Amino acid sequence: MKVTVIGTGYVGLVTGACLANLGHQVICADISVEKIATLASGGLPIWEMGLEGLLEEARNRQRIRFTTHIDFAIEEADVLFIAVGTPSQANGDADLSHLWSVINEIATYKLTNKLLVVKSTVPVGTTDAIDVFLQHLPPDHRPIDVVHNPEFLRQGNAVHDFFHPDRIVIGCASETARNIMHTLYKEISAPFHFCNRCSAELIKYASNVFLAMKISYINIIADLGERLGxxxxxxxxxxxxxxxxxxxxxxxxxxxxxxxxxxxIKALKTLGLKMECELPLLDSTEAINNNRPRTIINKAKKYLGTLKGKKIGMLGLTFKPMTDDIREAPSLAVSRLCLAEGAAVHAYDPLISTYPVQGVTLHRDMYLAADACDAMFILTEWEEFRHLDWSIISKMLHFPLIIDGRNMFSWEYMRQQAKEYDLIYLSVGRSPICAGEAVTESCPENQRHLFSSR
Incomplete structure (x- = not known):
C-alpha cells in the first residue's frame, strides 16, 4: 500500500520505517526542512534503538522517501497517517494546534479513496470532531473514513514494540476502514481490537495512566517497606x-x-474536569511522582547533613535508558533541587551532550563526573553503569555515598562491594548498607566515624 506519515518525531518516524519494512511504499513528510534534510542524507534526528538499520534497509529497497512537500505526500497516499505532537498546554489540556493545522492542510486536497488515520494521542472526541469537519467539505475532499489508531511504543524499544504489540487498537466507523487497517498490519501477529473512535482514544489515555499509577503505587509501598525492614x-x-x-x-x-x-495524566485530568467527573487517583499518582526526586535529596541530606557546598555526581540524565529524551526526566528535578540546596552538580549520560539546567557541569566520562564528589546519584539504569569499577569509585569519591535511584544493583552484590570498598549504599525500598552492614534508615550519625579519614 502507499502510505504517507505526516510528522517525523518518535512515533511518526518509527511508524514510517516499520511500515516500509512490512513492504509498504512510505513517504515521511514534515514541515521541518532540517529534519527532512537529515533523514534524506541518511542521518537520524532522534536516537532510537534499531531505527537506523531499519531506515537504511528501507532506503536500499526504495520503500521510503522524505519530503517537506505535504501536497505531494498527500496526493501519493492511499493511507494518510497523522503523527504530530500534542504537548501539554498550561491548563493541562493537549495542544492540538499542530494537528488541526495538518487537518486544514489535508482538507484542501482531494481525499477520495484515501483513509485518514490519526496516530497522535488526542483527547477523547477529537477524531470524531475531525470526521465532522471533513464531512462538511465537498464529496471529493472527504476521506473513506477517519480512524484513530493509538500507538503503544516504549521509547528505546519502539521498533520491537511496533512489530510485537500486545494488541492493535483501531477506532473506526466503517467496514471498509476495518479491512484497510487489517491489510495494512496483516504481517503483524497480534490481536486486533476494533471499537469506536472515542473508545480507542480513551484506551490510549487509560492505559498510560494505569501504568503510571502502578509506578506511583509501588513507590509508596517502597517507602513504607523501607521503614518496616x-x-x-x-x-x-x-x-x-x-x-x-x-x-x-x-x-x-x-x-x-x-x-x-x-x-x-494532565490531559485526562483536564478531560475529567470538563466532564465534571472526579478522577482522584490521577491527582494522587501525579503528586506521588512529583515528590520522588525529593526523596533522593532527603536520603543524601541524612548522611551529609546539608548539601550546601557539597559536590554531587549524577549518572544518567535521560528519563529511561536507550533513549536520548530528557523530557520530564527525574534528573531535571533532582539537579534543580541540588542546586537550590547550594550543591555543585556534575553529571554524565552516554547520549546527552547538552542539558537544559543551567549550572550542571557535564562530563564525557562517568568516572570524571564522580571525581571528588560527596555523593553519587544513579538516576538512569544505563547498562554501562552496571560495570562500574567500585575500587576506582571509592578512591575518587570525597565521601563514599552511593544513592541508587533505580535499584540497578542487587542488594547482596552491593553489600559485598560496600564491605570491600567502605561504601555507603542507599537504594529505594531496601535497607541502607554502610560498609557492608545493613542498618536502620536513621543510622547515618553512628556510621559516619567509619569514613572520618576521608
Missing part, C-alpha cells in the same frame, strides 16, 4: 506473581518521566 523487590515479585496484577511497572525508583505519562 521489608525488601521492595521481594514484595514486588510476590505481587507480580499474581496474574491479576502482573510484574511489569512494579520497579520502585525515583518515578516516571518522558513525553507520555506526565502529559497524558
Amino acid at each position: 521489608a525488601n521492595i523487590e521481594d514484595v514486588a515479585k510476590g505481587m507480580g506473581l499474581d496474574k491479576r496484577i502482573g510484574a511489569s511497572f512494579l520497579q520502585a525508583g525515583i518515578g516516571y518521566g518522558g513525553s507520555c505519562f506526565p502529559k497524558d
Whole structure:
C-alpha cells in the first residue's frame, strides 16, 4: 500500500520505517526542512534503538522517501497517517494546534479513496470532531473514513514494540476502514481490537495512566517497606506473581518521566474536569511522582547533613535508558533541587551532550563526573553503569555515598562491594548498607566515624 506519515518525531518516524519494512511504499513528510534534510542524507534526528538499520534497509529497497512537500505526500497516499505532537498546554489540556493545522492542510486536497488515520494521542472526541469537519467539505475532499489508531511504543524499544504489540487498537466507523487497517498490519501477529473512535482514544489515555499509577503505587509501598525492614523487590515479585496484577511497572525508583505519562495524566485530568467527573487517583499518582526526586535529596541530606557546598555526581540524565529524551526526566528535578540546596552538580549520560539546567557541569566520562564528589546519584539504569569499577569509585569519591535511584544493583552484590570498598549504599525500598552492614534508615550519625579519614 502507499502510505504517507505526516510528522517525523518518535512515533511518526518509527511508524514510517516499520511500515516500509512490512513492504509498504512510505513517504515521511514534515514541515521541518532540517529534519527532512537529515533523514534524506541518511542521518537520524532522534536516537532510537534499531531505527537506523531499519531506515537504511528501507532506503536500499526504495520503500521510503522524505519530503517537506505535504501536497505531494498527500496526493501519493492511499493511507494518510497523522503523527504530530500534542504537548501539554498550561491548563493541562493537549495542544492540538499542530494537528488541526495538518487537518486544514489535508482538507484542501482531494481525499477520495484515501483513509485518514490519526496516530497522535488526542483527547477523547477529537477524531470524531475531525470526521465532522471533513464531512462538511465537498464529496471529493472527504476521506473513506477517519480512524484513530493509538500507538503503544516504549521509547528505546519502539521498533520491537511496533512489530510485537500486545494488541492493535483501531477506532473506526466503517467496514471498509476495518479491512484497510487489517491489510495494512496483516504481517503483524497480534490481536486486533476494533471499537469506536472515542473508545480507542480513551484506551490510549487509560492505559498510560494505569501504568503510571502502578509506578506511583509501588513507590509508596517502597517507602513504607523501607521503614518496616521489608525488601521492595521481594514484595514486588510476590505481587507480580499474581496474574491479576502482573510484574511489569512494579520497579520502585525515583518515578516516571518522558513525553507520555506526565502529559497524558494532565490531559485526562483536564478531560475529567470538563466532564465534571472526579478522577482522584490521577491527582494522587501525579503528586506521588512529583515528590520522588525529593526523596533522593532527603536520603543524601541524612548522611551529609546539608548539601550546601557539597559536590554531587549524577549518572544518567535521560528519563529511561536507550533513549536520548530528557523530557520530564527525574534528573531535571533532582539537579534543580541540588542546586537550590547550594550543591555543585556534575553529571554524565552516554547520549546527552547538552542539558537544559543551567549550572550542571557535564562530563564525557562517568568516572570524571564522580571525581571528588560527596555523593553519587544513579538516576538512569544505563547498562554501562552496571560495570562500574567500585575500587576506582571509592578512591575518587570525597565521601563514599552511593544513592541508587533505580535499584540497578542487587542488594547482596552491593553489600559485598560496600564491605570491600567502605561504601555507603542507599537504594529505594531496601535497607541502607554502610560498609557492608545493613542498618536502620536513621543510622547515618553512628556510621559516619567509619569514613572520618576521608
